[in-house]
Amino acid sequence: MGTPLLTLSGLTKAxxxxxxxxxxxxxxxxxxxxxxxxxxGAGKSTLVKLIYGLVSPDSGKMALNGMPYAPANPNAxxxxxxxxxxxHFSLFDALSVAENVALGMDNSPPQGELSTKIRTVSDAxxxxxxxxxxxxxxxxxxxxxxxxxxxxxxxxQLLIMDEPTSVLTPQEVEILFKTLRKLSAEGxxxxxxxxxxxxxxxxxxxATILRLGKKVATCIPAQKTAAELAEMMVGTSLKPPKRAAExxxxxxxxxxxxxxxPAQAFGTSLRDISLTLHKGEVLGIGGVAGNGxxxxxxxxxxERLCAADQVKLDGKxxxxxxxxxxRHLGLLAAPEERLGHAAVPDMSLTENALLTGVTRQxxxxxGWINWAAAKGYAERIIHQxxxxxxxxxxxxxxLSGGNLQKFVIGREVLQAPHVLVxxxxxxxxxxxxxxxxxxxxxxxxxxxxxxxxxxQDLDELMEISDRFAALNEGHLTHARPAAGxxxxxIGLMMGGAHGMEAAHV
Amino acid sequence: MFKIEKRPIPSAKWNWGAPIVAVLLTMxxxxxxxxxxxxxxxxxxxxIFYEPLLGEYAFYYRPQLLVKAAPLILIAIGLSLxxxxxxxxxxxxxxxxxxxxxxxxxxxxxxxxxxxxLLPLMVIAGAIGGALxxxxxxxxxxxxxxxxxxxxxxxxxxxEQLLASMALGLMKNPEGMGFPGxxxxxxxxxxxxxxxxxxxxxxxxxxxxxxxxxxxxIVLSRHMFGFSLRMSGMAPRAAKxxxxxxxxxxxxxxxxxxALAGMAGLFEIAGPAGQVSIxxxxxxxxxxxxxxxxxxxxxVGILLAGILMALTYIGGEITQSQMGLPLAAIQVFQGxxxxxxxxxxxxxxxxxxxxxxEAA
Numbered sequence: 001m002g003t004p005l006l007t008l009s010g011l012t013k014a015x016x017x018x019x020x021x022x023x024x025x026x027x028x029x030x031x032x033x034x035x036x037x038x039x040x041g042a043g044k045s046t047l048v049k050l051i052y053g054l055v056s057p058d059s060g061k062m063a064l065n066g067m068p069y070a071p072a073n074p075n076a077x078x079x080x081x082x083x084x085x086x087x088h089f090s091l092f093d094a095l096s097v098a099e100n101v102a103l104g105m106d107n108s109p110p111q112g113e114l115s116t117k118i119r120t121v122s123d124a125x126x127x128x129x130x131x132x133x134x135x136x137x138x139x140x141x142x143x144x145x146x147x148x149x150x151x152x153x154x155x156x157q158l159l160i161m162d163e164p165t166s167v168l169t170p171q172e173v174e175i176l177f178k179t180l181r182k183l184s185a186e187g188x189x190x191x192x193x194x195x196x197x198x199x200x201x202x203x204x205x206x207a208t209i210l211r212l213g214k215k216v217a218t219c220i221p222a223q224k225t226a227a228e229l230a231e232m233m234v235g236t237s238l239k240p241p242k243r244a245a246e247x248x249x250x251x252x253x254x255x256x257x258x259x260x261x262p263a264q265a266f267g268t269s270l271r272d273i274s275l276t277l278h279k280g281e282v283l284g285i286g287g288v289a290g291n292g293x294x295x296x297x298x299x300x301x302x303e304r305l306c307a308a309d310q311v312k313l314d315g316k317x318x319x320x321x322x323x324x325x326x327r328h329l330g331l332l333a334a335p336e337e338r339l340g341h342a343a344v345p346d347m348s349l350t351e352n353a354l355l356t357g358v359t360r361q362x363x364x365x366x367g368w369i370n371w372a373a374a375k376g377y378a379e380r381i382i383h384q385x386x387x388x389x390x391x392x393x394x395x396x397x398x399l400s401g402g403n404l405q406k407f408v409i410g411r412e413v414l415q416a417p418h419v420l421v422x423x424x425x426x427x428x429x430x431x432x433x434x435x436x437x438x439x440x441x442x443x444x445x446x447x448x449x450x451x452x453x454x455x456q457d458l459d460e461l462m463e464i465s466d467r468f469a470a471l472n473e474g475h476l477t478h479a480r481p482a483a484g485x486x487x488x489x490i491g492l493m494m495g496g497a498h499g500m501e502a503a504h505v
Numbered sequence: 506m507f508k509i510e511k512r513p514i515p516s517a518k519w520n521w522g523a524p525i526v527a528v529l530l531t532m533x534x535x536x537x538x539x540x541x542x543x544x545x546x547x548x549x550x551x552x553i554f555y556e557p558l559l560g561e562y563a564f565y566y567r568p569q570l571l572v573k574a575a576p577l578i579l580i581a582i583g584l585s586l587x588x589x590x591x592x593x594x595x596x597x598x599x600x601x602x603x604x605x606x607x608x609x610x611x612x613x614x615x616x617x618x619x620x621x622x623l624l625p626l627m628v629i630a631g632a633i634g635g636a637l638x639x640x641x642x643x644x645x646x647x648x649x650x651x652x653x654x655x656x657x658x659x660x661x662x663x664x665e666q667l668l669a670s671m672a673l674g675l676m677k678n679p680e681g682m683g684f685p686g687x688x689x690x691x692x693x694x695x696x697x698x699x700x701x702x703x704x705x706x707x708x709x710x711x712x713x714x715x716x717x718x719x720x721x722x723i724v725l726s727r728h729m730f731g732f733s734l735r736m737s738g739m740a741p742r743a744a745k746x747x748x749x750x751x752x753x754x755x756x757x758x759x760x761x762x763x764a765l766a767g768m769a770g771l772f773e774i775a776g777p778a779g780q781v782s783i784x785x786x787x788x789x790x791x792x793x794x795x796x797x798x799x800x801x802x803x804x805v806g807i808l809l810a811g812i813l814m815a816l817t818y819i820g821g822e823i824t825q826s827q828m829g830l831p832l833a834a835i836q837v838f839q840g841x842x843x844x845x846x847x848x849x850x851x852x853x854x855x856x857x858x859x860x861x862x863e864a865a
Contacts, residue, residue, distance in 0.1 A: 016510060016858070041630040277610070301746060302748070303745050303746055322748055322750070323745075323746060323747065323748035324747075324748035333746075335746060337742070339740075339743055340740045340743055341738075341742045341743055341746055342743065342746065343743060344736055344739045344743045344744075345740065346515065346739050347735075347736070347739060347742075351732070354732065355736065355743065355746075355747045356746075356747060358729065359748075364729050367728050367729045367730060368727055368728055368729075369727055369728065369729060369732060371727075395515070397661070466605070
């Protein structure tokens with residue numbers, strides 16, 4: 001091996017109360033696709049922020065092509081040939097693709113020239129993109145292409161990709177991988193961050209595994225099984241969730257012809273959604289982010305109203321009822337955004353237990369709150385769902401993502417819902433908490449509740465769903481039995497690869 | 506040197522410590538201001554904080570304290586409910602004027618009929634008038650998405666014009682020999698909001714303020730309405746998810762704060778002020794905003810803050826008459842209080858940490 005492209009030695013970065021990176025060292029060779037694998041909170045993001053100049057290390061050194069490398073800011077990192085595609089895009093909805101690309105460049109050429117360049121690069125790497133389209137109209141996969149092309153226009157030596165496939169359909173993932181392999185063949189190194197094991201096995205040459213801020217292993221992912229990788233990442237082996245539920249023929253929830261305009265500009269409208277959910281059934285709803293997931297949850301939870309008989313719970317029309325009335329009848333929900341939507345960050349767990357528990361747990365009488373009962377309910381959730389916290393007086397924002405998620409899911413599960421709708425129940429949650437949450441959902445189904453699980457994690461959906469449907473631009477596909485579905489079929493249900501027609505222009 | 510970092514949990518100590526430190530800092534910097542103006546700062550601070558309470562003429566100032574604190578507290582309680590829910594009614598001054606005009610208008614229309622329930626009727630009229638004035642920005646907000654801060658503030662100036670027009674026209678005293686201003690309600694027994702115990706300053710407005718404090722305290726800590734209110738302010742999406750109707754919340758909060766401001770105006774015009782005059786309003790509606798925040802939007806805190814603010818009003822008058830301090834100086838003094846409070850508030854949610862030295 002020649003000189004490594006990037007050498008990290010002894011990088012350490014501490015935040016108050018947590019050491020995000022503890023003495024991390026590894027090398028990346030030119031043209032190598034290097035995976036950075038770890039659970040949420042393992043320190044992957046902090047490490048790439050160090051490399052990209054967003055934060056500076058407390059101790060340790062980096063070298064790029066053998067020369068000391070200490071970027072003061074992302075501009076300096078880009079000037080040295082390090083580019084990064086973030087998990088959350090920084091694009092302006094109201095501007096065109098070319099304008100967005102120009103804004104991200106340090107010295108951008110005139111628009112006409114830039115458009116030509118964008119076309120050249122997008123053709124060369126199989127990333128179809130029309131420079132004149134408005135970003136607000138693009139799918140998540142297309143937006144990611146904008147970010148990637150913005151990076152490629154600067155001829156990086158190292159391209160960092162943070163969880164790039166979480167917003168893609170399987171077909172789009174294939175396209176992305178082709179692009180990345182081509183880049184790697186041309187000598188561009190790629191640092192690929194993910195917790196999806198199969199992806200890493202098929203794409204990456206080497207993997208560095210982080211756990212709690214420390215490097216725990218390096219390996220060649222293709223030589224390991226996914227289970228072995230998972231064990232290295234988590235530290236223990238995990239049991240897949242078990243289920244014993246039998247789906248009854250009794251209908252719990254029926255949605256028919258539901259249309260809702262978007263709540264804000266560039267939002268997604270729900271188009272003619274119809275679904276039938278039986279008692280004891282888990283319906284998994286997949287789809288790329290931004291295709292109507294939040295809107296569907298709001299329409300089911302009662303945050304947005306529709307015509308009465310567009311949503312029927314146990315045969316009763318509830319479409320025109322608000323959240324409290326729906327809870328009373330047994331339709332409960334747990335939104336994706338934990339802080340600020342499912343829970344109030346600055347309120348205690350007792351108050352957050354009251355937030356949705358008040359109706360079914362009878363925590364108030366005539367509007368007067370029974371605080372002792374609310375505290376008792378919060379304690380029950382904490383106890384039964386193993387929420388790690390000093391007590392119910394703690395503010396929600398002080399809990400880790402996984403613990404708060406267990407609290408939020410527990411709060412709804414313990415209310416014995418007839419129908420429970422959850423959105424991204426394990427997003428940003430560590431593996432053991434995720435397993436506990438999935439098991440809780442399955443146990444609830446075993447008791448006869450019906451569950452809709454909206455998620456972008458296809459593995460999760462395949463693990464717990466009886467039937468699977470996908471949201472694509474506000475449409476919901478027909479639900480199909482989950483057993484036996486191939487990844488190819490799932491991808492097509494999610495809309496295949498978006499925006500491919502531009503390639504043939 | 507130092508960096509500011511967010512606390513995991515808001516500090517309970519600083520929540521109550523911030524107002525105290527703010528008062529102390531205001532004394533220090535206000536004292537410095539007085540010194541620059543050529544006045545002995547210690548004497549001035551003594552006149553503001555000591556003399557009205559325990560000085561030689563305290564028997565005269567103490568009732569004044571209640572008279573000044575009552576409207577501030579009553580208005581601030583109403584405002585605090587809205588502020589907690591993230592609804593910013595800045596126009597209490599206008600609602601105060603309209604409440605006074607509605608109540609006084611009722612009394613003047615019935616003059617000189619002696620009616621046992623006239624004062625209660627006037628209170629109700631004042632509350633309704635203030636509530637309706639507050640509901641204008643609320644309605645415009647929920648219907649057309651206008652900003653309640655701007656609209657409620659602008660309506661203050663409309664109310665002031667209306668007040669002037671009433672004092673010079675419709676409500677002018679027919680026996681007033683051409684002078685502006687209405688009949689004096691203090692001389693109309695049924696309408697007079699007289700002292701309940703003579704010489705104490707204790708009028709019905711003081712009673713109403715105390716009831717409002719107790720009522721607000723109970724609702725905020727024990728009732729679902731108070732809980733919904735706090736949720737709406739802290740996390741509007743979560744409140745909506747919990748089942749709170751945001752439109753109704755805006756209307757209720759603006760209505761309540763308007764009603765309380767209107768009542769405060771009525772108690773003032775039927776009592777200490779006595780008549781509809783061009784310069785009837787003296788800025789209680791605006792000062793109440795400071796009182797609400799100084800009191801941490803907490804009913805008990807507002808009670809204390811209202812008394813403190815009344816103290817600076819009276820102390821300001823004393824320093825004005827006895828030491829020749831300009832009115833503007835005492836207004837700056839009051840402004841400093843809010844300024845330092847907001848600055849100190851940072852410490853409730855954030856803390857300073859010495860930054861580690863850069864590794865060599």
